[in-house]
Every structure is written in C-alpha cells, then in structure tokens.
Amino acid sequence: MLENLPLLAAVNLHKTYRKHAIEVPVLTGVDLEVFAGEFLSIVGSSGSGKSTLLHLLGTLDKPDAGRILFNTERIDNLPAEQRDRLRNETFGFIFQFYHLLPELTTLENVLMPKMIALSVRGWLRQRRTLKQHATELLDRVGLGHRLHHKPRELSGGEMQRAAIARALINRPRILLADEPTGNLDADKGLEIIRLLRDLNRQEQLTIIMVTHNMEIVGNTDRVVRLIKGRVEDATKSPSLLQPTMTG
Amino acid sequence: MYKLLLCWRYLLTRYLALVCIVSVMLGVATLIVVNSVMAGFSTKLRERLHGLLSDIVIEAHDFQGFANPEGKMALIQSDPFLSQHIEAMTPTLEIFGMIQFACNGTALARPVHIIGIDPAGRARVGGFAEHLLLHKGKPSFELSPEALERQHVLHPPHRLDRIAAMLLPPPTDGKPAPAPPPLDVSPPSTIIIGYAIAHFRAKLNPDGPPEEVRTLAPGDDVIITTIKGHGLRNQELSPVQWRCAVCDYFKSEMSEYDANYVFVPLSELQRLRAMPDRATSIQIRIKDYRDLHAVKDRLQTLLPAHWELTVHTWEDKQGPLLAAISIEKGILNVLLFMIIAVAGFGILAIFSMIVVEKTRDIGILKALGASNRGVLNIFLSYGLLLGAVGALLGSAIGTAITIYINEIEQFLTKWTGHELFDRSVYYFNEIPTDLNIWSVLVINVGAVAIAVLFSVLPALRAALLHPVRALRYE
Numbered sequence: 001m002l003e004n005l006p007l008l009a010a011v012n013l014h015k016t017y018r019k020h021a022i023e024v025p026v027l028t029g030v031d032l033e034v035f036a037g038e039f040l041s042i043v044g045s046s047g048s049g050k051s052t053l054l055h056l057l058g059t060l061d062k063p064d065a066g067r068i069l070f071n072t073e074r075i076d077n078l079p080a081e082q083r084d085r086l087r088n089e090t091f092g093f094i095f096q097f098y099h100l101l102p103e104l105t106t107l108e109n110v111l112m113p114k115m116i117a118l119s120v121r122g123w124l125r126q127r128r129t130l131k132q133h134a135t136e137l138l139d140r141v142g143l144g145h146r147l148h149h150k151p152r153e154l155s156g157g158e159m160q161r162a163a164i165a166r167a168l169i170n171r172p173r174i175l176l177a178d179e180p181t182g183n184l185d186a187d188k189g190l191e192i193i194r195l196l197r198d199l200n201r202q203e204q205l206t207i208i209m210v211t212h213n214m215e216i217v218g219n220t221d222r223v224v225r226l227i228k229g230r231v232e233d234a235t236k237s238p239s240l241l242q243p244t245m246t247g
Numbered sequence: 248m249y250k251l252l253l254c255w256r257y258l259l260t261r262y263l264a265l266v267c268i269v270s271v272m273l274g275v276a277t278l279i280v281v282n283s284v285m286a287g288f289s290t291k292l293r294e295r296l297h298g299l300l301s302d303i304v305i306e307a308h309d310f311q312g313f314a315n316p317e318g319k320m321a322l323i324q325s326d327p328f329l330s331q332h333i334e335a336m337t338p339t340l341e342i343f344g345m346i347q348f349a350c351n352g353t354a355l356a357r358p359v360h361i362i363g364i365d366p367a368g369r370a371r372v373g374g375f376a377e378h379l380l381l382h383k384g385k386p387s388f389e390l391s392p393e394a395l396e397r398q399h400v401l402h403p404p405h406r407l408d409r410i411a412a413m414l415l416p417p418p419t420d421g422k423p424a425p426a427p428p429p430l431d432v433s434p435p436s437t438i439i440i441g442y443a444i445a446h447f448r449a450k451l452n453p454d455g456p457p458e459e460v461r462t463l464a465p466g467d468d469v470i471i472t473t474i475k476g477h478g479l480r481n482q483e484l485s486p487v488q489w490r491c492a493v494c495d496y497f498k499s500e501m502s503e504y505d506a507n508y509v510f511v512p513l514s515e516l517q518r519l520r521a522m523p524d525r526a527t528s529i530q531i532r533i534k535d536y537r538d539l540h541a542v543k544d545r546l547q548t549l550l551p552a553h554w555e556l557t558v559h560t561w562e563d564k565q566g567p568l569l570a571a572i573s574i575e576k577g578i579l580n581v582l583l584f585m586i587i588a589v590a591g592f593g594i595l596a597i598f599s600m601i602v603v604e605k606t607r608d609i610g611i612l613k614a615l616g617a618s619n620r621g622v623l624n625i626f627l628s629y630g631l632l633l634g635a636v637g638a639l640l641g642s643a644i645g646t647a648i649t650i651y652i653n654e655i656e657q658f659l660t661k662w663t664g665h666e667l668f669d670r671s672v673y674y675f676n677e678i679p680t681d682l683n684i685w686s687v688l689v690i691n692v693g694a695v696a697i698a699v700l701f702s703v704l705p706a707l708r709a710a711l712l713h714p715v716r717a718l719r720y721e
Contacts, residue, residue, distance in 0.1 A: 052715075060614055060714045081618060088616020099611045099718065103256035113615045115249035123248035166615075 005072055006033035007206055008057060008174060013066035015052055026052045027063070028229035034174070039200040039207045041217040044226035050210040051178050053226065057208065058091045058176045059083040088117050092167030096179035098159040100151040100166070107147040110134040110165045117170065130169075137165040141195060157188035164195060168205075175199070177209040181216055193219050249612070250621060254628045257605075258636070263597050264629075268637040270590035271694050275641025276648065278583045278690045279682075283649040285579060286686070287679035289572045295501050296568070299374040300561035301530035303543055308555050311476050312340060312527035319550075320529060326549055332542050334534045337368030338526035340516050344473030346444065346509060350462040357444065360507045361473055363516030363526075372530045375510075379439065380496040381465065388437040388512050390466060390494050397466025398492050436515050438469060438491035442498035443506035448669075457666055467493050471509070475520040487519050500676070587694050590637075591701035594630060598705035602626065609709050610717025619710040626706030627699060634698025638691040646682065653677040 013030040016023050026049040034040050034057075044050045055061040057068060059075060068076040075086060087093070092113075100109045111134050115123060123130075138144055141161040143154075151159055160180060167175055177196065181189030193216045199205045200221075209220065217223045225232045258264060307313045316338035324330050340363035347356045366386035370376035376386045390398065445463035452458075463469065472488045491511065499505055517523050533542050539560050546558045562569065602609070609622055648655065656668050656678060668678050 055715050058614070060718075084613075084616050084618045086616075087614060093614045095614075095718070099607065099614070101253075101608055101611060103253065103260050108252065112249060112612075115252065116612070116616050116621065118248055120248050120251065 006069070007036040007038075007071065008034040008208075009069040009072075010053070010057060011067045011069065013053070013056060013063045013068070015049070015056060015061070015063050026229055027056070030066070030226070030229070030231055032057075032224060032231060034206060034208055036173075036206055037200070037204045038222060039197065039220045040209065041220040041223045042208065042210045042226060043212060043214065043217060043223055045212065048226040049229045050212075050226045054176050054178050054208065054210045058093060059086050060093075088113055089170050090173050092170070092172035092175045094160065094163045094167050094175065094177045094180050096182035098151070098156070098163045098183075100159055100162055102151050105148045105150060106138065106143060106154065106162045107131065107134055109151065109162055110138060110169055112166060113170045134165070134169060137168055138162070141165045155188075156184050157191060160184065160188075160192050161195070164192070164199075168199070173206060175205055175207045177207060179211055179213075180209060181211065181213060186215075189213070189216060249617065250625045250628055253625050254632050257601070257629055258632055261601060263600065264633055267590070267594045267597050267633045267698070268640065270593045271587065271634055271637025271698055272641040272644065274583070274587035274590045275638045275690055275694045276645035277586060278580070278694075279642060279645025279687055280648045280652070281579060281583055282576075282686050282690065283645075283680045283682045284652065284678060285572075285576045286681035286683055289576065290681045291679040292501075292572060293569065295499060296565050297374075297561055299378075299499050299501065299504055300564060301372045301374065302533045302536065302539060302561055303531040303546065304559050304561070304564060305529040305531065305546065305550070305556050306559065307527050308557070310342065310527070311522060312525040313554065313556065314525050316524070316526040316529060319554075319556075323529075323531075323546070323549065326545065328545050329542065329549070332533050332535070332538050334532045335368070335371035335373075336529055336531050337365055337372050338513065339364050339369065339528050339530055340513055340520070340522070340525065341527045342473050342516070342520065344471055344509075346440070347470040347472070348463055348467065355462075358507070359441075359444070359471075359509045361471060361516065362508060362510050363513040364510050365513050369510075369530070372532045374499075375497075378497050378499040380442065380498050382495050386439075386495075388439070388494055390437060390492060394464075394466030394492065394494060397464060401466070401468060436489055436491040436511065437494040438471065439495040439497050439510040440469065440493055441505040441508045442496045443502055444509070445493065445496055454664060457669075463493050465493050465495070469493060471511070473520065475522070477521060487521075489519055584693060584697075587697050590694075591697045594633065594698055595701040595704060598626065598630065598702050599708070601629075602705045602709045605709070606712060606717050606720040609712050610714050610720065613712075613714035614718060622712075623706045623710035626702055626709050630699045630702025630706070631695060633702075634695035637698065638694040641694070642687055642691060646687070649680050649682050652680055 010030050010032040013027050013032075014025075015027040016025045018024070030049075030053055032053070042050045042053060052061070056063050056076070059068075059078070063076055066076075067074050070086070070090065075083070078086070100106075101112065104112065111130060114126075114130050114134075118126065135144065135147060138147060138161075141164055143158060143161050143165065146154060146158060146162075151162070154162065160183075164175075164180075175196070180196070181192050184192065196207055196209070197219050200207050207220075211217065305319075313319070320336050320338070323333065323336065342361050342363075344359055344361040345356055346359045347354060349355070364375070366376075366388060370384075370386045376382075376384050379386055381391060382389075440463065446459050446461050448457045449460050450457045451460070468490055469492075470488060470490050472486055474484045475487045477483055477485060497505065497508055497510060513526070517525060531542075531546075533539060543558050543560055550556050550558070612622060612625075613619075660666050660668075
C-alpha cells in the first residue's frame, strides 16, 4: 500500500520573503506529491518560486505555513539536527552553479557528505572503502580521470558531473536538482539530463528537478508548473501512466 | 573530519591568514624574549643582592651603633639552636660620608656609604671577597707593590730629611751610621672603593662604542669625610676626615653598590669615629637557607628588647626592590599581552573577511548536512590552528632570540654604533636571560586562547548563516 503513497509531499505550502519591510509572497499554497522512482520537473518563470519550493522540500528552509511529509512523516518542523541528517543522508542536492568547494579536489568534494556524516575515527576506519566508492561514482559520471583536479581545473559540465557524484555518495532517496543545466550549453545540458535519467531508471532514484528550460523536461516523467506561487497544472508524461512506474 | 580538512586547506590557501599567524608569532616571540630577559635580570639581581647581603642582619637603630659586638655574637653562639644553624658572623660599622679625589686636576666629591669591616670575617659571611678585583678571594687592606710605588711617587720622602742625613758628621766611635729615614711613607690608611667610583664609561672615539676610563688607580689618594659623635651621649656631631690610599676595587656588578660603597678597616673606622668596640650591625650567614625564617625568629626572641636591635633577612632589606621588579614584570606582561590582543583583533577582522568570502561554501556545507555547530567548529578550529602555528613559530623565534640575545646585541651595537645594553647601568657582562619553560607554555596557551576567543564572533556569524541566503550570496 505504501507504494501508492507519495515519497515526498508538500501540503498547502506558504512562504513569504521580506525585503526591507516589504513582504514578497513567493509560495501561496503549493500542494505537491512526488512518488518513489519518479523523475519530476518543476517549471516556471523566473521568480515563480520553484527554487524556494525545492529548498523547502530539501529542508534547507522552513515554510511559513503548510507541511512537508517524507514517507508520510512531517519533516519541516523537525529539530535542526534531524533536518541536517536528512539533508546529509536522504536528499542529494545539485545546483545551477555546481557549488563545489574550491579548496578541495574532485574526489574530496565527492567525499564531503561522507566526511560530514562520519567522525574522525569513523572516517579513518572506512576511508579506503569510501574513496573506492567515490572513485567508482566519478567513473560512472565520466570523471575517473579527474579525481585529483581542483574545481577550477574542470569544465562546467565536468563540475556538474562531480556535483552529481557528490549528491549520490550517501545513496540518497531523493535527488533535488536546481537548474542543473542552467549554466551549461545545450549539448552539455542534455548530457547531464541523460545522466540523471539513467540514474533514475537504473537506481530507481527519485529526482525533483527545477528548470525553466522546456527543452529538457521532455526527458522527465512528469512536469509541474508553478505560476505565481501555486501549482498551476500537472501534466503526466505520455510515456508513463503510473507515477510509481519506472522506465 | 571535514572540519579538520577544511581548516587545513584554508590555512594553506588563504594567504590573508598568514597575517594572523605573523601577528601572533611576533606577539609570542616578543613576550618570550621580554619575559626571559626580565626573569634573567630578576634572577641575577636576586642572586647579586643575596650574594652581597648576608642572610640575616642585626641592626642598631642608633647611628652610633651598639657596644660590645663580640659579646653579642658570643651570646648568639651560646644558643644551641643558633650555633647549630649559623655558619659565620661578623660585626660591621656603617656610616654615610663623602669621598674626595682629584681627577685630571679637578677635585671631585661624591656621597658614599662607608663600611668598616674585618676583611677575614666579612669574607666568611660571603658576598665580599669574590667581588674584589685585586685581592679576589683573599681580602686585605694591604697595598700591592705597584700601589706602594704609586704612593711613593705621590708622597716622596721629605727632601730636607735626606739632606740632613747627608750632612751628619761621620761616626767617630766606630758605630755604624744611623739608617737614613725610610724612602717609603706608609699611607695613614687604606680603602677598598666601589668600582664605579673609580671608573666611568665614555665615548672616547665618536664612531666606536663607549670605553671604560679609570679615575683612581691603586695607590691613589682619596679623602674620606664623615661624622663622629661627642659630648653628652655622643649627641653632638663633628666632622672627621682622613686620607686613604686605594688598595682594591669592589666590583659586584650592581651599580647601586659599586657606585656608593667604600670599605675601610673596622678598627680604623672605630678609632676615627671615636666609638671603640662598637658596631652598627652584625652580619650573619646561615648554613641552610631554608632555615632563614626560623633563625630570624629565634634571634628576635633571644635579643633583649632594651638593646633596641632589629633582625632583618636580606629579603626584608631589599623588599621594595624585589617587589618593584615583580610588579614591573607583571605590568610588562599585561602590556605585552595587549600586543597579542591586537593580533586578536587582526584575527577578528581577517576572519570576518574570510567568513564573507566563504559565505557560499558555508551554504554548500549546510546543504550537504553540516550542522551549525560543525560550521562553528570549522572556524574555531581555524582560529586555534592559526593561533597554534603562530605561537609555535613565535616560540621558536623567541627562544632563538633569547639564546642568542648577546650575539644579536653585539651585532646591533657594532652595526649602529650605539650601545644598546649599557653595561655601566648594571655591570652585567652580558644580558642575563632566564628561559622558563612554564612561562613559555603559559604564553603559548594565552596566545592560542586569544586567537580562539577572537575567532568566536566570526565563527558564530558563519554558523548562524541561513543556508539559502548563503547559497544565493554573490
């Protein structure tokens, strides 16, 4: 029965930002359900609140009103430590500007979520296995030859691949991608989408992607449009009849 | 784990942080050098003071002293506890006075502290014989042959006596002719004078370092003036003056003593001041320094109150000076720790800049699951690391400077032509240092603590950054 329940759900989410005493409502009652194994796109114009929604879903921010449920359990009001752990273990993030740490090598960047999760002793005990796992992940995203390069030595596409490997190191349940192709040319962007699609199909990875690029949403299972802070329309991909189905 | 890795990487890649390290390093190095030199001066001064003063002094209130010092010493010796603990005793007669002498035709006069001593007895009490320049270890008021020769030059035998001897008729009764008057004239008295009275430092060569100039050679005349009491109960004072020949110098390397003290034979001073068998103090040396206060207490109970004698330890006598040194050291430490506090403000400013610069990275870390406490710890550990590296380098530099301070001083004096460490002030042959491992440790801990303390504010700011705002920061 659990399969028919959403893995992640937003219920009547509200979020307002304040800029110099001026209130800017961003989300005004968003309802959304994401099912396990689904590759969901959230589209909308600039300022429609799609990144804010992604941040709320990933517990990076708190809604002013409404609830976020993960496996039917509310997660938006959890204590900070538990939300930190969720971000570390359950969610994987990728961003438009890659957001790799410039002081670290590609391998170290990929290992960062593991380092955050482990104590010094735990890290020292497992470091060989973890490094091997990270290397395999980097191989998988096509960066096996760039392990010890710093982010500044990588191209945009390579940096985004490294960011994807980093997001996958803790084997997350849900990958949250914020404009992952926004800073790449069309070809590189398509490569990234293909990679995400492969991960979704092969690993049953649930992906929620925010984008304003309508060309790439065709590769996803479902598209949700945000207009003025609300979910305007939900269009099922013609290739998929059931949300829980995977290609 | 990520905290250590990021700390280390930030240390290696943020060159701005080097400024923090350098400022902590300089502060720590300065503190170590100043502390070691101050401690060196303090230790040396204590050694010198204790070396010069006997362990315990029994003093009279009256400048006319007390009668029968030998009897009092015998009383002390008769006490079983004291005789067991006392090594040596000697009476001294101390009075202020004036010394006059001629230097290059100019008459000079200066106040002095005249001490009448029995050289052998004073030597047993310590802090005297080893400081004599000519009769080191064998104190004596005798003139050396060179000094005698100089006296002879200064005071040739009266010419008329010699002429008279030559004019005397030859002996007729077969008896040998009477011997002519002796050629040498013994001076009326001899004196050991403080080294700084007889020498001064002057820059003879404008380009060279200052040199030592001698104003009084052994055998030279000086005139000592002091007072003696007479009349009813010696209440009326009149001056007394006598000529002496310099027989030795007293060089303790303490300017206070070397510039003011002159020693004359005790019996001579007693005679001239018309106070036979009197002394103003009894100097006592004890066998074990740890018994100092026990011996002092016993002496206080032993000596009858009507004798009006006070018992002081050497520390009591030099209490204000020793306290002053301690206070000076304390104040200097507080002031110097302010240098590190200034370095702390540098850390605060630079850390704040680094936090601003790293805002987006902080957002990334939080998105990856790093807690506020984790981010706080990154920057606190970073402060700790900067402080520790700075303190470590500072300790190395400070220790090296302390060890080679005299070589550095010599080099700087030679290079600048200006004497940095004026030996005429302390008469230390070299800058004394006392490198104490505990004070180095305290300085290090203090410096690291200050570095951490000043990184708390920027670290808190980083920890409390909102992850979304941090990620969007440009």
